[in-house]
Amino acid sequence: MHSALRGLTAQQVDQLAQASVGHKVAAGHALVNEGDRPSGLMLLLQGKVEIFKHGPDGQRQSLANIDAPTLLGEMSLITDRPASATVMAVAECELQLLTKVQFQRLIAADNIAAYKLVVIIAGVLAERLARLDRKVIELTGHWNL
Secondary structure: OOHHHOOOOHHHHHHHHHHOEEEEEOOOOEEEOOOOOOOOEEEEEEEEEEEEEEOOOOOEEEEEEEEOOEEEOHHHHOOOOOOOOEEEEEEEEEEEEEOHHHHHHHHHOOOHHHHHHHHHHHHHHHHHHHHHHHHHHHHHOOOOO
16 A cells, blocks of 8 residues: 555455546656646655755746655645646656546545545645645744744
8 A cells, every 4th residue: 555545445445446547757757846736646656756946036946755555636626716836757657647626526425545545635735734834944943823
């Protein structure tokens, strides 16, 4: 079982896999482009991605390099906002895409795997927020409340 989906049974992982679509993305190609409408939650099974934004001057600002397994695009299940950064395949990537529509169908059917996925997403977001808080302190020397 992939560590990104800790807490789910094998059967629940299968349910999510059946509701999602498999994709392969070659190195050097974007999984997500900054400003695009998000396509859904991506479970990156294999590969490595770089996440970057373009600054006001057009310069590419690298935010992170992330190895599989991980979740990407989780905010797309919660909000319709455009993607805030580009996700580029550094090595060939294999992923499962769960669209917002498919996710909403699972929730409507009271699917336990979908509810557990919400808990996993909350954990991912909490960890990212904690990292951001640490970065703010590092950059400013104080909390940005």
